[in-house]
Amino acid sequence: MISKPTFPLSLVRVGLSGLLALSALSLPQGALAQGRPAAPAPAPFVFATPESLSAFLKKEGYALEVSTDGEGDPLLSGKIDDLTLSIYFYGCDDEHKNCKEVQFYGGFQRPDKLAPKKLAQRVLDWNRDRRFARAYIDKVGDPCIEMDVDMKGGMPQALFASNFEHWRLMMQGFYGFIYAGD
Secondary structure (H helix, E strand, O other), X not given: OOOOOOOOHHHHHHHHHHHHHXXXXXXXXXXXXXXXXXXXXXXXXXXXXXXXXXXXXXXXXXXXXXEEOOOOOEEEEEEEOOEEEEEEEEOXXXXXXOOOEEEEEEEOOOOOOOXXXXXXXXXXXXXXXXXXXXXXXXXXXXXXXXXXXXXXOOEEHHHHHHHHHHHHHHHHHHHHXXXXXX
């Protein structure tokens, strides 16, 4: 039978104070001077503002135009991979600022050779087999795809970049799916 190790009581008493002393030595000097541990540097965030999103996307290689939608809320629009993209802002205050969500949107013209019923079936098939982005047929019969992103309090840049890349791939995929065989 293996017995538990035993420690002299004096070592246990010194152990706690020694542990505290060692942990204090591992803190940065600024934290020691302030009497608290240093917090990790915050990750850079992207916010649901046209300035924040357009600056981040420009850094990623996408130039989008800033304007407003029909309700006066911010709107970003431009092209990615030769496809038209719009980013709508939602949950904004009465001054059209402090928005909480954005929506990535792509709309396309109905392929000429694709009958409305066949287009409707393709949109249903798309929605059945995929997550995150939803597709539908708009009021004039054209296929559209959109994806909502909750940005309350901001979003770490890496997470926003991942969401945007996912959107880009979904928009490309939807376009190819709708126009397949046209």
